[in-house]
Amino acid sequence: MVxxxxxxxxxxxxxxxxxxxxxxxxxxxxxxxxxxGWWSCHQxxxxxxxxxxxxxxxARQWRPGDFQHIVGQQHVVQALTNALNQQRLHHAYLFTGTxxxxxxxxxxxxxxxxxxxxxxTATPCENCSTCxxxxxxxxxxxxxxxxxxxxxxxxxxELLDNVQYSSNHARYKVYIIDEVxxxxxxxxxxxxxxxxEPPAHIIFILATTDPQKxxxxxxxxxxxxxxKNLSVEQLTAHMEMILQHENISFEAAALEALAEAAxxxxxxxxxxxxxxxxxxxxxxxxxxxxxxxxxxEQRFILTLLKQLQNHQGQGLLDTITQLAQNAxxxxxxxxxxxxxLHEIAKCQVVPxxxxxxxxxxxxxxxxxxxxxxYYQSAxxxxxxxxxxxxxxxxxxxxxxxxxxxxxxxxxxxxxPTPQKKTTPPPQVQQPSPSANMKDQxxxxxxxxxxxxxxxxxxxxxxxxxxxxxxxxAENQIKLLIEPNQAMLVSNEQRQTIEHALRExxxxxIKLLIEPGTVHQPSPFHLAKQxxxxxxxQAIDIxxxxxxxxxxxxxxxxxxxxxxxxxxx
Ligand SMILES: [Zn+2]
Numbered sequence: 001m002v003x004x005x006x007x008x009x010x011x012x013x014x015x016x017x018x019x020x021x022x023x024x025x026x027x028x029x030x031x032x033x034x035x036x037g038w039w040s041c042h043q044x045x046x047x048x049x050x051x052x053x054x055x056x057x058x059a060r061q062w063r064p065g066d067f068q069h070i071v072g073q074q075h076v077v078q079a080l081t082n083a084l085n086q087q088r089l090h091h092a093y094l095f096t097g098t099x100x101x102x103x104x105x106x107x108x109x110x111x112x113x114x115x116x117x118x119x120x121t122a123t124p125c126e127n128c129s130t131c132x133x134x135x136x137x138x139x140x141x142x143x144x145x146x147x148x149x150x151x152x153x154x155x156x157x158e159l160l161d162n163v164q165y166s167s168n169h170a171r172y173k174v175y176i177i178d179e180v181x182x183x184x185x186x187x188x189x190x191x192x193x194x195x196x197e198p199p200a201h202i203i204f205i206l207a208t209t210d211p212q213k214x215x216x217x218x219x220x221x222x223x224x225x226x227x228k229n230l231s232v233e234q235l236t237a238h239m240e241m242i243l244q245h246e247n248i249s250f251e252a253a254a255l256e257a258l259a260e261a262a263x264x265x266x267x268x269x270x271x272x273x274x275x276x277x278x279x280x281x282x283x284x285x286x287x288x289x290x291x292x293x294x295x296x297e298q299r300f301i302l303t304l305l306k307q308l309q310n311h312q313g314q315g316l317l318d319t320i321t322q323l324a325q326n327a328x329x330x331x332x333x334x335x336x337x338x339x340x341l342h343e344i345a346k347c348q349v350v351p352x353x354x355x356x357x358x359x360x361x362x363x364x365x366x367x368x369x370x371x372x373x374y375y376q377s378a379x380x381x382x383x384x385x386x387x388x389x390x391x392x393x394x395x396x397x398x399x400x401x402x403x404x405x406x407x408x409x410x411x412x413x414x415x416p417t418p419q420k421k422t423t424p425p426p427q428v429q430q431p432s433p434s435a436n437m438k439d440q441x442x443x444x445x446x447x448x449x450x451x452x453x454x455x456x457x458x459x460x461x462x463x464x465x466x467x468x469x470x471x472x473a474e475n476q477i478k479l480l481i482e483p484n485q486a487m488l489v490s491n492e493q494r495q496t497i498e499h500a501l502r503e504x505x506x507x508x509i510k511l512l513i514e515p516g517t518v519h520q521p522s523p524f525h526l527a528k529q530x531x532x533x534x535x536x537q538a539i540d541i542x543x544x545x546x547x548x549x550x551x552x553x554x555x556x557x558x559x560x561x562x563x564x565x566x567x568x
Contacts, residue, residue, distance in 0.1 A: 057487070059270040062242055063105055065135060067122060070102060070109075071238045071266055076225045080106075081122040084113050089120070090223040091198040094180075096211040097227030099492040100265030103207035104144075106227070107176045108134065110205060111142050115170040130170050141170035147187075148179040148491065156183060160190040163202050172203045180206040181213035188215055195221040209492075229264025232256060232356045238266065239273055243284065248277060250284035256356060257289045260298050261459075267490070268459055275487055293462075301333065301340050302358050308374070308402055309365060316399050320392065321565055325535055327527040330391035332457070334382050334398065341375045370407065377402050392565075447479070451523045454504055460496040463488040465524040467513065477501060478512040482522070486515035538566035 064070050067077045076095075083089070093110065095103040112135070113121055117128035124131050133139035145156055159175065167173040177183070183191065195204070195218065206222060208214065230238075236252075236259045243250050258276065262269030272292065273284065280288035290299065300323050307315040323333060340359065347353045347363035348371060355363075363371075381398030388394025447469035456464055466485040471478035479497075481489060498511035521529065542548055542564050551557055 057271070058242060058246075058274050059267045062270065064102075064109070065112075065126070066109060066124065067113075070106065072230045072234045073102060073106070073227050076106065076227060079225065080110060080113075084120060084122040087120055089114070089203070091202065092195055092204040092206065092222040094211070094214075094219070094222035094224045095205070095207045095227060096209070096224065098209055098229055098264060099490075100262075100267030100269075101227040101229060102266060103227055104176065104178055106225075107178075107205040107207055108142075111139075111172075111174040111176065111203075114172050114174060114203060115139075115141065120171070139170065141167040141173045142176065143174070144176045144178065146178045146491075147182040148495065156187045157190065160187075160194055163194050164199055167201050171201075173201055174203045174205060176205045176207070178207045179209065181208045181210045188218060192217055192221075230262075230266060230269075231264075232259040235259035235262055235264075235266065235269045239269060242270075242273075248282055248284060251286045254284045254286040254289045256358075257286060257293065257299060258284075260356060261293050263458055271487055271490070275485075278484075298336060298340070300328070301336050302362075304337070304399060305340065305344075305362055308399070308406055309362065311403065311406065313400070313403055316403065317396065318562065320396055320399065321562065324392055324565065325531055327531045330395040331382075331385060334378060334385060334395060338375065338378050338382065341371060341378060345371045345375065367407075373405050374402050377405065448521075448523050448526055450501075450504065454497070454500040456497065456500050459488065460493045460500075462524075463493050463513075464497050465527070466518075466522050468518050468520050468522050470516075471512075475508060476510045476512065478514065480516040480518055481513055482518045483515040489513050489515075534566040535564075538564050 067081060070077050093107075095106055097103055109124075112124040112131055115130045115134065116124035117130050118125045126132075126135070130139060130141075134142055143159060145159065147156065156177075163173075177191075191204075192215070194202070198204075204222075206214075206218075211219065211224070236255045239255045239258065240250070240252075243255075254276070255273075258272050259269055261272060272289075276284050276288050276292055279292055300319055303319050304316060307319060323330070343355050343359050344363045344366065345368070347355050347360055348366070348368050351363075378398060381394070381401070385391060385394040385398075388397065447467060450469070451464055454464065463481070463485070464479075466488065467479035467481045469477060470480050494511060494513055497513075498509060501509045501511055539561055542559060548559065552559065
C-alpha cells in the first residue's frame, strides 16, 4: 500500500517495511492502516528530510521463502520435508523456540507447501497464484493471528466460529496463531473444540516461545517441532553471506561479536547488523560493533580469560578498569564469566561442541582441571561478591585468585617485573555523582530511577537504556526512544520490558515504546556521562594530591592515567 503525506515537507511514501524499522536514508514505509498511528507528524517530517530510497531491513529482505534457505533447524526442515513428500499431514502443528529463530517464517513456508496448486510438496512452485498470494501476504486462506495482541484474542473467537466454512480458493484454510500461549482460557477451549473434530480443510500452525503455558489437551493434539537457538557460527556465516550479496565490507571479528550479542536469534542478529551498517557508513567494523553494543561484556570476558592464560596480571587489572569505565555491572560480568567457563568446559569434553572460535582456542590450551578450578573460584566469588567492599574490588580479587591458581608453563616468559618508578595503581574514594543525581530527581518516578531496578538483560536492557519515560499513568507507561535506535524495538523486546515493569510495580501495565525526540538524557547517556565525570574527578584528585606529587618528584615517576581507578 502506497501512501503520500501531503502535509509534510514534500510527499514521500512506500515500501513493504515496518515504519518503526525505517532508518535514516530509508523511505518511511506504511504498509497497513494499523501502523499509521506509529509516526507523529513530527517524525514523518524528520524522515522526509532524507533522500527517499527503497530500503527493506535485512531481516525482512532475507526472510527465507523456502525450506532450503532456512538457517539452521535442519532437523525440523527434514522432518517436515519427509512428511510432505509422504503426504502425512496433521491438522495441527506447533513450532516452539525462542524469539527470532524462524517460527512464523517456517509456518508461512509450510502453508505454501500445503497449498501450492501443483500439489502438496516440500518444494512449492512459487509461480502459481496461491504461492504468489502467500508470498505477498494477500492469500485469503492464510489467516495469521498474533495472540499477544488484544485484537488477536477478539479475532480468535470470530475466526473459530467460522472454521466450518470452506476455503476460498486454496486447498487448505491455514491458521497461523503466533504466541498462542497468550490466548485466553475461552479461546483455548474454542480452539480445543476445533482440534478435537477438525474439518478436513483446516490446518492450524501454532507458534510459541513458551509451550509450558499451553494446556496439555492442546499440546497432545499438535505435532510439535522445537526450533533451536542458532549457534554463533551459524549466525556469523549467515551474516557473512548477506553482506557478500549486499556488497558491504566487514571484519570477521565484528560479525562474531554481533552473533554473540544476538544470543541465538536470527532476527536480533540482523537487526543489530542493520544498525551497525547505518552507524558505520555502509561497512561493518569491530569498533562500530563495540560502540553499538556498548553494554555487551563478552568481549571483555574473553580478553580477561586470555590475560589469565598468559599470566598478565597488569593486563587483567587494566581490563577491569576499562569495564568500570564502561559502567559495567560486575555482578553481570561475573555471571557472564561463569557462562563462558561453562562453555569452555563443555568444549573441552566435546571438541565438536558448537561455540565461538575464541572459546575453542582457550579450550584447547587449558587443562580440564584448570577450567574446573577457575569455575569453582568464580562460583565461590559470586557467593562472596556481596560481602566485598565494592563489586569492582570483589571482582578484582576473584580474577587475582584465579591468576594465583593458574599454572605457569615453564616455556612461557616470566611475568614482567613491575618497574620501580611506576606509581602503584591508586584508588580514589569519592562521592558517586550518579547517587547524587538520583536523590535530586525523584528516583522512583523517573526512568533513570526505575530502569536500574528492572530485571532486564541483553537486548531488552540495551533497548530500555536508550529510552526516556514520557507517561506513567495508572496502568500505562509510555517510553520514547531515540529515532536512530528505534530499530531495536520489536514486540518481543517490548513484552520483556513490559513484563519487568509488571513485576516491579506488581500490577498489570501496558507499555508503549515510540520513537521520538528524546529531550532528556536516557539511562545510557547518564551512565556514560557519570562514568566519564567520575573518571575525570579521580584523575584530578590524583594529580592534585600532595603525597602523589612528592612521590612523583622524589622518584622521577610519571602518573599512568589509565591506571587511575575511581571507586564507588
Ligand atoms: Zn505453487
